[in-house]
Amino acid sequence: MRASRSGARPDLPAGANDTVADTPRTPEDVKRLVAEHDIRFVRMWFTDILGQLKSFSVNSTELDDAFEGGMGFDGSSITGFNAVEESDMIAVPDASTFAVLPWTPKEEGVARMFCDVHTPERTPYEGDPRYILRRAIKRMQEMGFDSFNVGPELEYFLFKDSREPEPLDEGGYFDLTALDAGSDVRRDTALALEAMGMKVEYSHHEGGPSQHEIDIRYADALKMADDCMTYRLTVKEIxxxxGWHATFMPKPLTGENGSGMHTHLSLFRDGRNAFYDENDRFFLSDIGKAFIAGQLRHAREMSAVFAQWVNSYKRLAPGYEAPVYVAWSRRNRSALVRVPLYHPGKEQATRMELRCPDPACNPYLVFALLLHAGLDGIERGYELPEPMERNLYHLSPDDRRRLGIEQLPETLGEAVELAAESELVLRALGEHTLDRFVEIKREEWEDYRVQVTRWELDRYLPVL
Structure with a gap:
């Protein structure tokens, strides 16, 4: 197993595992923790429309002003935000998201808080991904549900550097051998995640060479979207x-599995799992069935958001464990949606698993969209088809057509046009964000489409 090139380990704060119990809730809590941990700078975090983390730092002595009036910034420089003539934005810190960054020095250290983006009129900015998710949660609450729990499983690769995808090992799924050069990195990453308030449940080598997964405990959608952003940065920092480079690129290696973000979803009402019904043969309530039916009915038009890059569709191809056929099952992992088998006494764990998102998505937009799709299913009474327990990859195209099984878009270009015409995506994202998202993604697809690749030169130049 290869040691760290620098010989250093993350400088985790004392009592890292106690951080969850010390979760701040008010500005006063934050100021107390700043004093206790000797924090000099606090980074204000938010995301652009594509889910890229943005940040600026304020001196800890400025926290009173930050909490009282927010901190202004130029939104015209943020992808998908307003143009220069409407560029003034205000970042309003969320005290409950305060956490010390464990890889920074202990003396005069650094912490972070996620921010909600407001306009100068002190109203939520309609293009803020965090606000878009808040709006979806409000709709859920108005329908009588308490919480939308989300449990994503983010996979990633470790490479020697950022220039070429050169793996560190040839290990496989759950391997525990000298082939797994990432064991120490996973350990240190898990400790850093727990220091920032996330409970790590599993960590292991994934199926591809130098591919890894660290699973954090489910949480409500807004916290989990924040946690996903923190997770990605933490993995890269550690x-x-x-001395390595971590990437969430969906498909960096030709001929190997890509990285997915299998996402577990459930709704709760009055403290009980709204998906569970002890009298149903699948142990699914009508609400659970309709919610899943909503995911299936809208999967194609949502694809541009949960798989938002040109490279995403290199992963969503038959034969590499990535689901592309729109169906559900209980055991069959070739289906888009899997409902884990019910275990007696585990009613609260009843959930669905959507297997098509990838870890390079914008989690705020994805969770908002998935929630709207499920709520549409509940409101409109969508019926859940019978489960498909056969391996869908082994069915012929004629068999799939006969069974009414659709396929996800094969390219970003196809996916973007479906999203552009979708009433669901419009409702979830809003006109402002959808227009900017479609514009950006059409440009990305067109730029990719006209490139002459190495594959084309090798195949055609000698013979044509």
Whole structure:
């Protein structure tokens, strides 16, 4: 197993595992923790429309002003935000998201808070991904549900550097051998995640060479979207400390599995799982069935959001464990949706697993869209078809057509046009965000479409 090039380990704060119990809730809590941990700078985090993390730092002495009036910034420089003539934005910190960054120095250290983006009129900015998710949660609450729990499983690769996808090992799924060069990196990453308030449940080598997964405990959708952003940065920071490069690129290696973000979803009402029904043969309530039916009915038009990059569709291809056929099952992992088998006494764990998102998505937009799709299913009474327990990859195209099984878009270009015409995506994202998202993604697809690739030169130049 290869040691860290620098010989250093993350400088985790004392009592890292106690951080969850010390979750701040008010500005006063934050100021107390700043004093206790000797925090000099606080980074204000938010995301652009594509889910890229943005940040600026304020001196901890400025926290009173930050909490009282927010901190202004130029939104015209943020992808998908307003144009220069409407560029003034205000970042309003969320005290409950305060956490010390464990890879920064202990003395005069650094912490972070996620921010909600407001306009100068002190109203939520309609293009803020966090606000878009808040709006979806409000719709859920108005329908009588308490919480939307989300449990994503983010996979990633560790490479020697950011220039070429050169793996560190040839290990496989759950391997525990000298082939797994990432064991120490995973350990240090898990400790850093727990220091920032996330409970790590599993960590292991994934199926591809130098591919890894660290699973964090489910949470309500807004916290989990924040946690996903934190997770991605933490993985990259700790990998860098070891001298490696971590990437959430969906398909970096030709001929190997890509990285997915299998996402577990459930709704709760009055403290009980709204998906569970002890009298149903699948142990699914009508609400659970309609919610899943909503995911299936709208999967194609949502694809541009949960798989938002040109490279995403290199992963969503038959034969590499990535689901592309719109169906559900209980055991069959070739289906888009899997409903884990019910275990007696585990009613609260009843859930669905959507297997098509990838870890390079914008989690705020994805969770908002998935929630709207499920709520549409409940409101409109969508019927859930029978489960498909056969391996869908082994069915012929004629068999799939006969069974009414659709396929996800094969390219980003196809996916974007479906999203552009979708009433569901419009409702979830709003006109402002959808227009900007479609514009950006059409440009990305067109830029990719006209490129002459190495594959084309090798195949055609000698013979044509």
């Amino acid at each position: 990998a860098m400390q070891h």
